[in-house]
Amino acid sequence: MNYLDCFKDISDAQEAAEAIHCVQKCGETVLYDKDEKRLILWREIYDKSPEEHMIKISKLLEINSQESYEAADKLYNLTMY
Numbered sequence: 358m359n360y361l362d363c364f365k366d367i368s369d370a371q372e373a374a375e376a377i378h379c380v381q382k383c384g385e386t387v388l389y390d391k392d393e394k395r396l397i398l399w400r401e402i403y404d405k406s407p408e409e410h411m412i413k414i415s416k417l418l419e420i421n422s423q424e425s426y427e428a429a430d431k432l433y434n435l436t437m438y
Contacts, residue, residue: 360398364410367371373417374433376410387435389426396420 363379366372375386377403386399395415398407415421418429430436 358383370417373414376414377435389423394421
């Protein structure tokens with residue numbers, strides 16, 4: 358499976374969290390970027406193709422600060438992989 362398959366049909370926070378778990382299973386690294394104030398995939402440094410998906414996921418999970426990222430991580434176990 359390609360990591361981009363993980364971004365299909367995301368419409369709520371639970372599905373957004375599942376997408377984070379999915380991309381991690383595909384070997385991708387998910388980080389909170391303090392400058393962008395959202396989650397990013399490490400690959401966004403050189404490949405912007407997942408950017409719109411990660412913006413959507415961050416909005417659905419209401420992640421816009423380190424504190425909100427830590428709260429979402431605690432609620433959805435985003436760093437489990």
